[in-house]
Amino acid sequence: MKKVVCFGEIMLRLAPVGYQRFEQTPSFEAVYGGGEANVCVSLANYGEEAVFVTKVPENPIGQAAVNEMRRYGVDTRHMVRGGERLGIYFCEKGASQRPSKVVYDRAHSSISGAQRSDFDWEKIFTGATWFHFTGITPALGDAVAECVLDACKAAKKAGLTTSCDLNFRKNLWTSEKAGKVMAQFMPYVDVCIANEEDAEKVFGIKADNTDITGGKLSHEGYKDVATKLKERFGFKAVAITLRGSISASDNNWAAMLYKDNEFYFSRNYAVHIIDRVGGGDSFGGGLVHALINNYSNSDALEFAVAASCLKHTIEGDHNHVTVSEVKALMGGDGSGRVQR
Template sequence: MEMGRIVCFGELLLRLGAPGRELLLQSPQLQVHVGGAEANVGVSLSRFGHDVAMVSTVPGNALGAHALGELRRHGVDTRAVREVADGRMGLYFLTTGAVQRASEVVYDRADSAFAHSTAADHDWPALLQGADWLHLSGVSPALGPQVAEATLAAACAARASGVRVSFDGNFRPTLWQRWGGDAQAILHALFDQADIVFADYRDIEVILGQRFTQAGAVERVDAAAAAAFAAFPRLQWLACTQRQALSVDHHALGALLLGREGVRAQAPVRQLTGIIDRIGGGDAFAAGILHGILSGFDADATVRFGLAAGGLKHSIPGDFNPVSEADVLAQMGEERFDVRR
């Protein structure tokens, strides 16, 4: 097994959630968790045994210090996170759904310290020294033109240094609309630098400006992957989950991993009942896929590991998925629910 070094670049957030299944501010209290798409992936990979570093910007106050402390608690190197005097911590508020009421997120991250960071703030050749992978997501460029430029600069620097690039599409239309960003052009440029993308056919539709009208969702993913491999010659892998929400608390979750050379692996659908928290499930899946690739798993084992990791996240409150490789392997190998002794 190759325990690689992964550098993650993105915004650290505080999540303020209504307790239990209450509506937001139904009672005067909020539960706090640290998160952020890229940080979620970093924590998972660290718990799987990899050397992980976070690159970000936080305010130099108690909120930023708490976020950094949580990352360090999970083994993530935070020495490349800038602490600045000006700016604020990015926040989001979560109302967890119940029965037929969907969960709802309210963002409060405009003018955050990270949103004001620029490409010049990061010495990427130094930050990527000894790295095997750089992990990015589409959330960062959606925050504004400066961060979009910084994200693309990171991807290009990785490519120039021989570091592989992992990119999660994470299309967030409300964030792009806030500043009128050209999501198609910017995401197209980032996909062009990536070795692996986490995206389904809807992300590819946005980026390539074409529709996939095959009868089934799996067929649409197959067609989108073929179009992506044709459009992006550096791209080697595309991975995605397929979710059917039967209710807020019961989802059917499957996954696909497709390779440029025709490799195709599909994990059997998992029935997730009694869901505790689905936030971060996609990030846990992405971390599982990256772990499989770094560990030399074949495509079938990689996609099953990714799906099992993503499924386990649904049982854990908060954005992070603090499970070990052994926890995920046990989930892959058994469906027993008695107490492990």
């Protein structure tokens, strides 16, 4: 069991029942989620000591978010109380040619008002091996970005490995600001995780011969992206998820890992999607687990992609799978036959 610390926002997700539209539904289903929170739940499911750091309001909704993490075995001792409210996002699931839609209601959330004095990183990182954050967290405000920078510096001082999922969100900030802010964290990052668009939107590094909307992805183009990221920032590893979008219901799903000066490409999964929210987070959680447990580079990539493939079949933000289930899919058992 390894101690992994994740820092970010947990939100309340409200979704129409099934595939109904916002304007159509008479009720909303409530679950909790968020980039780093989802990674924490994955790691706890894999048997790691997952520690989630955030700030939530001191009211029953904030406590419900704390309880949500506790029920999966996540360490919540460093979830700070205070601030105005828990962030909310509304998620309408798409189907076939109709895309999913997300509407945020997160202004003035507790974590967006977090201050550097809220977190004792030296204490939080005691006994830890790994630190993970995403580009969503510093996008919540300049003060939160300062908290992230403090965490990165403390993690480096304590000898932790640090991973960052770039996770660009255009509704939170511009590409220009994202590039400027994220660049200050990169010297402390060992493992960079991105999707087809993140490197371009944040750092202006684009894959050639790629049409994301049309589902055309170029392996050579993403090799070049990973090489440029490593050359610019000195990462030890770069992982890029490769989503071939056929429709909202069906995607091709794979990934690439650039590590030890070698490129690794995973097998491709034809995924029929139940819920794609948290798909990238489940990849990150799988990759961290595999690397922290010394899987070979190719096996680490395959574990992360298989874990994320399974997440696409599960309702909600979190990935409710075990190591043995992921390894079964890695081994080729993707038939979906009933297990008795």
